[in-house]
Amino acid sequence: PDDDVLFRLLRQLDAAPGQSQRTTAQALSISLGRLNTILRRLSDEGLLSISDRAGPDKRARFSYGLTPKGAATKARLADQFLARKRAEYHALHAELSGSGSGFLPPLNRTLPMNTNLTPIQELYVSQDSAQKLKLDAGDLPSWDLTPRQICDLELLMNGGFSPLKGFLGEEDYTSVVETMRLADGTLWPMPITLDVSEAFAAGVEAGQDIALRDQEGVILAILSISGAYRPNKSREAEMVFGADDLAHPAVNYLHNTAGPVYLGGAITGIQQPTHYDFRARRDTPNEMRAYFRKLGWRRIVAFQTRNPLHRAHQELTFRAAREAQANLLLHPVVGMTKPGDVDHFTRVRCYEAVLDKYPQATTSMSLLNLAMRMAGPREAVWHGLIRANHGCTHFIVGRDHAGPGKNSAGEDFYGPYDAQDLFRTHQEEMGIEMVDFKHMVYVQERAQYEPSDEITDKDDVTILNISGTELRRRLREGLEIPEWFSFPEVVKELRRTSPPRSQQGFTVFFTGLSGSGKSTIANAMMVKLMEMGGRPVTLLDGDIVRKNLSSELGFSKEHRDLNIRRIGYVASEITKNGGIAICAPIAPYTATRRAVREEIEQFGAFVEVHVATALEECERRDRKGLYKLAREGKIKEFTGISDPYEAPTNAEMVVDTEGYEVDNCAQQVLLKLESMGLISAK
Numbered sequence: 001p002d003d004d005v006l007f008r009l010l011r012q013l014d015a016a017p018g019q020s021q022r023t024t025a026q027a028l029s030i031s032l033g034r035l036n037t038i039l040r041r042l043s044d045e046g047l048l049s050i051s052d053r054a055g056p057d058k059r060a061r062f063s064y065g066l067t068p069k070g071a072a073t074k075a076r077l078a079d080q081f082l083a084r085k086r087a088e089y090h091a092l093h094a095e096l097s098g099s100g101s102g103f104l105p106p107l108n109r110t111l112p113m114n115t116n117l118t119p120i121q122e123l124y125v126s127q128d129s130a131q132k133l134k135l136d137a138g139d140l141p142s143w144d145l146t147p148r149q150i151c152d153l154e155l156l157m158n159g160g161f162s163p164l165k166g167f168l169g170e171e172d173y174t175s176v177v178e179t180m181r182l183a184d185g186t187l188w189p190m191p192i193t194l195d196v197s198e199a200f201a202a203g204v205e206a207g208q209d210i211a212l213r214d215q216e217g218v219i220l221a222i223l224s225i226s227g228a229y230r231p232n233k234s235r236e237a238e239m240v241f242g243a244d245d246l247a248h249p250a251v252n253y254l255h256n257t258a259g260p261v262y263l264g265g266a267i268t269g270i271q272q273p274t275h276y277d278f279r280a281r282r283d284t285p286n287e288m289r290a291y292f293r294k295l296g297w298r299r300i301v302a303f304q305t306r307n308p309l310h311r312a313h314q315e316l317t318f319r320a321a322r323e324a325q326a327n328l329l330l331h332p333v334v335g336m337t338k339p340g341d342v343d344h345f346t347r348v349r350c351y352e353a354v355l356d357k358y359p360q361a362t363t364s365m366s367l368l369n370l371a372m373r374m375a376g377p378r379e380a381v382w383h384g385l386i387r388a389n390h391g392c393t394h395f396i397v398g399r400d401h402a403g404p405g406k407n408s409a410g411e412d413f414y415g416p417y418d419a420q421d422l423f424r425t426h427q428e429e430m431g432i433e434m435v436d437f438k439h440m441v442y443v444q445e446r447a448q449y450e451p452s453d454e455i456t457d458k459d460d461v462t463i464l465n466i467s468g469t470e471l472r473r474r475l476r477e478g479l480e481i482p483e484w485f486s487f488p489e490v491v492k493e494l495r496r497t498s499p500p501r502s503q504q505g506f507t508v509f510f511t512g513l514s515g516s517g518k519s520t521i522a523n524a525m526m527v528k529l530m531e532m533g534g535r536p537v538t539l540l541d542g543d544i545v546r547k548n549l550s551s552e553l554g555f556s557k558e559h560r561d562l563n564i565r566r567i568g569y570v571a572s573e574i575t576k577n578g579g580i581a582i583c584a585p586i587a588p589y590t591a592t593r594r595a596v597r598e599e600i601e602q603f604g605a606f607v608e609v610h611v612a613t614a615l616e617e618c619e620r621r622d623r624k625g626l627y628k629l630a631r632e633g634k635i636k637e638f639t640g641i642s643d644p645y646e647a648p649t650n651a652e653m654v655v656d657t658e659g660y661e662v663d664n665c666a667q668q669v670l671l672k673l674e675s676m677g678l679i680s681a682k
Helices: 003-015 021-028 032-044 068-097 127-137 147-157 170-179 198-202 233-241 249-256 285-295 311-324 344-357 377-389 418-430 468-477 488-497 518-532 542-548 557-576 590-600 615-621 626-631 662-675
Strands: 048-052 062-066 142-144 194-196 209-213 219-229 261-269 300-303 327-330 363-365 394-397 433-436 440-443 448-451 506-511 537-541 580-584 605-611 653-655
Touching: 003 021, 003 032, 003 062, 003 068, 021 032, 032 048, 048 127, 062 068, 062 127, 068 219, 068 261, 127 219, 147 219, 147 261, 170 219, 170 233, 170 261, 198 261, 233 249, 249 590, 285 327, 300 311, 311 327, 311 394, 311 433, 311 440, 311 448, 344 363, 344 488, 377 394, 377 418, 394 418, 418 433, 506 518, 506 557, 506 590, 506 662, 518 537, 518 542, 518 580, 518 605, 518 662, 537 542, 537 557, 542 557, 557 580, 557 590, 590 605, 605 662, 653 662
Parallel strands: 142 209, 300 327, 300 394, 327 363, 394 433, 506 580, 506 605, 537 580, 605 653
Antiparallel strands: 048 062, 194 261, 209 219, 219 261, 440 448
16 A cells, blocks of 8 residues: 555554454445455554454454554554645645745754644543553563662653653664764653663564563553664763763763663554652653643743752742743653652642742643753753654753762763753754853842842842752751741741651661671671660661672672662661661672662661771681682682772771771760761760
């Protein structure tokens, strides 16, 4: 069949898979015989699945469902159809008016056929087709998605990442990394990839379909693999994040969490991920566009945030909406943000607490399930494209937008206005206009917030400001947070989640060589803290955990990592519930210790104590004879002998046990905890 007939047929079968052949033929204006010929060919080519259909209507004996290959073909033909119609419109416009239509060439425009309110293409199949695909997918190889991959998949399927049709293949990936564009020239700054393990990649091949499942095993989509490839992760880090520096959270994720192989291919969406929290606040791009159409909004400025809203943010958003003469969309990220950020449950409660302080007729709020990369300038452009897909016409870009903080040299990863400069360069092509983020400060004499660079009488007025670091200190120490800075409702929510440190749970994580004295000091610490009372104390010693939690594990690097991550998970649960966890494993690898730190610091303090006893002293103390066996080659991969110990460089405390009593070492740690506000002074 020609492409027009094929496109119309695939649309018809996807929308009404149980419709009779006669009705389908009439809808397409073709004969029944030709329809049967086309259906058989599509089935032979793997675009269509045909099954018997029970029912009283003998004219509708069969049911048709698009395979992943068929759904991908339908999406490709839809693009061709729209491109042709656009060209026809352009030619007609030129014939009637003597000038072009004003459309940019397809390769130079990200959203060539969308205004900000018309529906955009999603990657989901119809409900009937989805049910059939679910059954078929039960026999496919399955990949259990990570939390970041689930965020990416959701925005691929619902159009938030339009014009992407799936995870990037090698050609598109390389082009995005090097040029911020897809291989066809379309602007797209962030590589959206499906990273998998070596073992899984070895079991699949190009042309094969795999089921993508959430962490509970629910099938969300089918990936039709176009290819597998090994990325140059150092190059990706340099080009996308500006440096191959593990101090950057996304670079650390890239090297120490992401799999070594990327799979590319088209996505066939079956169902969106399930969210049980704030469901009324979660909207797809098309739902937002429909909402804007219903309210008659034509100009919408979006405000991206991963922090609670304070009074300065309110004044900033008011000014941005007035400057753009637009309605305001508060569009906070509730996916993955920077490690250490306030959890999204607390933040959304804060947003809802102050939403009534905005004019309801011109303000709305929706939650975005985005996994941030903290990529600064590139991320700002990415955020703008996502908001354009949601129907917004303007976007507030902040000072050091999506910056991750300091690099390994103690300097900012990006310049304060790099993100604004890059966004400004591409905003016309993106179809969304930037509104500069103003640095707002409080002028005491005038009792109002003003942009810092617009205050002409700075020498004559009192300018007040509280940084994020200072706010966290005040919360940690239970100090007053002035009303000029934040709303009482927001402060109340933050204090519920972040009580003073002396009332929070925390983890003390001892690390060092075997025989360094970790367990001895940890035991002494446990007794001293239990003597003080107030919070339950749990000791997670390396040997105890090996016996009771990880008895099936060996001592390979993979198994040692898994053992430490189990300890970290248990410690995070203890910390989250207000207890004290004392951990004393060897924990030889920096990346694993960092992952445990990030998991625990979501809920409370993580105090790393390096027990820095020299190897020679550890061997001298060796009561079990393990070092002797390791040197004789009878124990493989023994830390300090045949496997490295990566000593911490930024531990909260270093303890040397040589020449010191255990009680003295434990007392040093107690004094450190007291200085950090984790225990009260007696």
